[in-house]
Every structure is written in structure tokens, then in C-alpha cells.
Amino acid sequence: MNNPNMTDIIEAYLKKVLQQKEQVEIRRNEIAELFDCVPSQINYVINTRFTIQRGYLVESKRGGGGYIRIMKVQVLDELDLLDTMIEVIGLTISEADAKSVVQNLYDEEIISKREAKLMLVAMDQSLYTGERFTDNRIRANLLRTMLANLRYEEPNQRKAD
Structure with a gap:
């Protein structure tokens, strides 16, 4: 236990x-x-x-x-949260902070469980070079791009878990 x-x-x-x-x-x-x-x-x-x-x-x-x-934080709508998260990510983000962003999006029901799992895999340190500064920049670019693409998806087109 x-x-x-x-x-x-x-x-x-x-x-x-x-x-x-x-x-x-x-x-x-x-x-x-x-x-x-x-x-x-x-x-x-x-x-x-x-x-x-x-x-x-x-x-x-x-x-x-x-x-x-x-x-x-009280989220007005999905776009508001996505925009806030894109801004928070900035130019670099650690693996732990990236995972927190994904968890928050899942908790707020902005992304599905399946989307969250895929995003978490993409944030995992094992996929990167091992050079912290470079990895954090790549991770931030990838996560910001994912979130920007979610901004243009029709919410009712997503499959339920």
C-alpha cells in the first residue's frame, strides 16, 4: 500500500x-x-x-x-484555455511542465483520453537527445503546434473515449 x-x-x-x-x-x-x-x-x-x-x-x-x-483558473472556453497554454509554454518547456499542460487539458475536457496519451508519449524524455536546452525547445515547439492545431478542430467532431 x-x-x-x-x-x-x-x-x-x-x-x-x-x-x-x-x-x-x-x-x-x-x-x-x-x-x-x-x-x-x-x-x-x-x-x-x-x-x-x-x-x-x-x-x-x-x-x-x-x-x-x-x-x-476559470476557463471561459476551449480557445481561451488553448491560447493561455500556448502562451505559458513559451520557447522552452520541461517534460514535467509539458505533462502538466496535457493533464490540465484532459481535466478540462479539452482533449480526449486518447489524445492525452498520444501527447504524453510525444513529451517523453526518452524520445529526445538528452541535451536539456535543445530538448525543451523541441518539446515546446511540438506542444505549441499540437495545441494550435486543436484550436481549429471542431469540438463536436472528436470521438468520445
Whole structure:
């Protein structure tokens, strides 16, 4: 049986709160106390699990009355999300971030399970040169091209899973 690590537990907690509200406002030290961990653990969870690639916006205010606000991005329509993801990808993207983009598109029902599987295969590091900068540029070009092509597909022409 797999025991979730602290990062997974904190992520699950924050996502559960986000299911009940459009946004969550937390104080890093309070959450660290709640989970009996160091505040940097909270930073790690937010920086790796609540990214724009995964469909979240994060705002923070430092200082005594500081907070961290996490919001689930509200997608107006498919084209809006595709355009946002194309912009987020930029000129380079890591394998992990590319996979997060694909997962987000699947979660938002923009792509089918089959399309997601194919896109994930194309993002897999085993297909690339092993030179990180070059690989990240090629991966970004490929993913941006895929998403741009999805912009012109009729949504009702896709087969259901």
C-alpha cells in the first residue's frame, strides 16, 4: 500500500478546500503548523503543484499580514484555455511542465483520453537527445503546434473515449 508523502497530503488538503471555494487564502506558517512541517515545505507544494500549467494562479503578499492566495483558473472556453497554454509554454518547456499542460487539458475536457496519451508519449524524455536546452525547445515547439492545431478542430467532431 502506498503511503502518501507530506507533499501529497498538503496538496490534497488545499485542493479539497478549493473544491468548496473559488480560492483559498492561507498563511504559510499556519499551514506548516497544521501539518507539523517547515514553512518551506508549503512553498514547495505551492510552487510545484499549483502552477499555471496545472490550472492555478497564485498570488502572495509578504510581511506580517502576508498571505498566499490560490485560485483555480476559470476557463471561459476551449480557445481561451488553448491560447493561455500556448502562451505559458513559451520557447522552452520541461517534460514535467509539458505533462502538466496535457493533464490540465484532459481535466478540462479539452482533449480526449486518447489524445492525452498520444501527447504524453510525444513529451517523453526518452524520445529526445538528452541535451536539456535543445530538448525543451523541441518539446515546446511540438506542444505549441499540437495545441494550435486543436484550436481549429471542431469540438463536436472528436470521438468520445
